[in-house]
Amino acid sequence: MLNGNSKTAITLLTIEPPSWTDELLNYLKDHGYLVTMMTAMDDELKFLKEQSPDAIIIVNPAGSQHFFQRIRAQTSHPLLVLITDNFTGDLPYETADAVLPPRPHYVDCQLQMLLHLRAANEDLQKQNLTLNDEVKKLKEELIQRKRTNNEVELLKNAIVHNISHELKTPLLQVKAAVSLIAEDLKDNQLSQLAVNATARLEILVKNVTLLGSSLDINLGPVITRDAIEYARRNLGRVWEHREDGTRIKVHLEDHLPPVLADKQAISTALQLLMDNALKFSKKDIEVRAVVNGDHVKISVRDFGIGIAKDQLDAIFEMFYQVDSSSTRRYGGMGVGLAIVRIILERHNTEINVESRVDEGSTFSFMLKRIDI
CATH class of the missing domain: 3.30.565.10 (Histidine kinase-like ATPase, C-terminal domain)
Known part of the structure; x- marks a missing residue:
């Protein structure tokens, strides 16, 4: 099987291999897998650095669970597969990605599917990390915008309240003075203009005051x-x-x-x-x-x-x-x-x-x- 332009690397752990091991090994090689034989379970960290396989296959259940646990403690990358024709005893279902029967064609199909799913899952994880970074960035921008909006809102409220407060008193004085003048100069065109202008100014101040009161x-x-x-x-x-x-x-x-x-x-x-x-x-x-x-x-x-x-x-x-x-x-x-x-x-x-x-x-x- 080919993975892009390179062969899929498989490490086949053959400690006390069953009789069908050679048939499986030859089938995998004939179908495009790069297979490396391994006969010991020691120093898995060194092995992972040197080999970096796409999958590790064990053909003997004995000790497989402990080995898989040690591998998973180091990395989540290699696909861990146990192939056995003996389903008695404790099988490493918790640590193995798959437990398969020793049928070469079936093993090949399952490996392709599992490797494809793992690659898709890794792509999704990368996309998820990217999305998480984008979400984090957007949250930070939103917090900053809220902070800015709050500052603008406080400034706007202060301006509105201050303007309405500062204009009320002088307007009352002007209104009182114009009212007295209008009483003394009844039917006078200039006094009527002053009354109308004061009324318009009062409306303006009223609107500013009402806007200020509507904010709280x-x-x-x-x-x-x-x-x-x-x-x-x-x-x-x-x-x-x-x-x-x-x-x-x-x-x-x-x-x-x-x-x-x-x-x-x-x-x-x-x-x-x-x-x-x-x-x-x-x-x-x-x-x-x-x-x-x-x-x-x-x-x-x-x-x-x-x-x-x-x-x-x-x-x-x-x-x-x-x-x-x-x-x-x-x-x-x-x-x-x-x-x-x-x-x-x-x-x-x-x-x-x-x-x-x-x-x-x-x-x-x-x-x-x-x-x-």
Whole structure:
């Protein structure tokens, strides 16, 4: 038998050989094996270094198990085969790769199969080592990326929180001053421009502040009614919506169970959805909450301009505007719905939207109920 371009090397250990040994030896030689005869079991380490056979065949069971054990203690490479016509007594099944009868053709077929399987197994082991190295490398890269992402996240959070903190106080001072000027100069065009500019600045700071609050999520039991009322009160404090409170119609199912949420974050999401609904609709808007299986479904509906189907996914992207004139017509920066999505993703839920152009839109999401 040939192994690539070289013969398969076999060491035949012939201590007290049976009568059929010569027939087996000649058959193997005639079929392409490079056979080396060995008559002693001593110094197997030296033998392995000098011979380096592909297989070792013993034709006498006596002492074979102990010899195979000594070989296996040195290396896993040679195929260890016992050939015997006497199956009585202790056979080295635990250490031998095969125990075969003395039929030359059968021995040849089994050797070819076993050597092929061993070669395939060694290739798989090499590939496995390579894959393990690649997995280890990828794990190290993943750990490094996570570390980098965590550092970026911390930096981003710090920037957002610091900006919102630093802008709040001066904005309140500007807002108070402009409000006094507007009272003294009623119907004055310049004072109205100042009021509008302050309102736009307030929206900008509000969005930064809301983004900052949406980054820290602490889940716990939340009363749905409280979250909605908290959002409505906060919205009423915004200059732009100071007179819109009566336009928000709340419809809550009786005996609503608590939900698993972060009250501040969910109130922020509801405030942004209400703000969006009021902005794009001159009519009243509806806020509803109903039990839906193991969840509570909360929805905000408006009867405004609606959204085209091809824009339903894009509206949740940061700084996206429904159309090129929306900033001028409706105000805002196009970040509110993006913040809503971020908040809900951190609650392991998603925002759904149903809309028809010129009829209005309904935004809804589900929160897991808690039975206390």
